[in-house]
Amino acid sequence: MLTFFTALTLFAFWYCFVCYVLARLSGWLPLAARYRATTLPAGKRFRFQSGKVGLIDYNSCLTIGIGEAGLYLAVLPLFRMGHAPVLIPWSDLHEPREVTNLWCWRFVEMSVSNPAITMLRLPLAVVAERPIGA
Numbered sequence: 001m002l003t004f005f006t007a008l009t010l011f012a013f014w015y016c017f018v019c020y021v022l023a024r025l026s027g028w029l030p031l032a033a034r035y036r037a038t039t040l041p042a043g044k045r046f047r048f049q050s051g052k053v054g055l056i057d058y059n060s061c062l063t064i065g066i067g068e069a070g071l072y073l074a075v076l077p078l079f080r081m082g083h084a085p086v087l088i089p090w091s092d093l094h095e096p097r098e099v100t101n102l103w104c105w106r107f108v109e110m111s112v113s114n115p116a117i118t119m120l121r122l123p124l125a126v127v128a129e130r131p132i133g134a
Contacts, residue, residue, distance in 0.1 A: 027118025043067020
């Protein structure tokens with residue numbers, strides 16, 4: 001029979017493993033390898049946003065920053081295992097196109113880097129806050 005401590009330890013390992021697998025499937029790990037943010041950039045921040053990175057939906061757990069330096073993405077600390085914050089320069093976002101989901105919510109879908117590392121789908125209302133000249 002498992003003790004409480006053993007069960008808690010197994011759950012913690014399982015939780016970290018799942019977060020890491022999601023980071024790998026989404027393409028967040030290569031993003032973080034190339035665009036890791038070391039500081040929080042200046043600009044507008046939008047907390048508890050939903051978006052999609054690669055194949056994975058991040059529902060109400062993204063912080064999206066819009067500033068002169070680029071597009072900042074971070075996952076809530078509870079889910080951050082394998083998801084280091086990233087700052088993607090505007091010049092590395094390519095092929096933006098507007099998409100609408102089943103509930104008529106509007107998003108911008110774009111690829112990151114050339115050749116593409118992964119795809120991003122972020123709320124149109126947030127991305128539209130992009131500063132002039134960036």
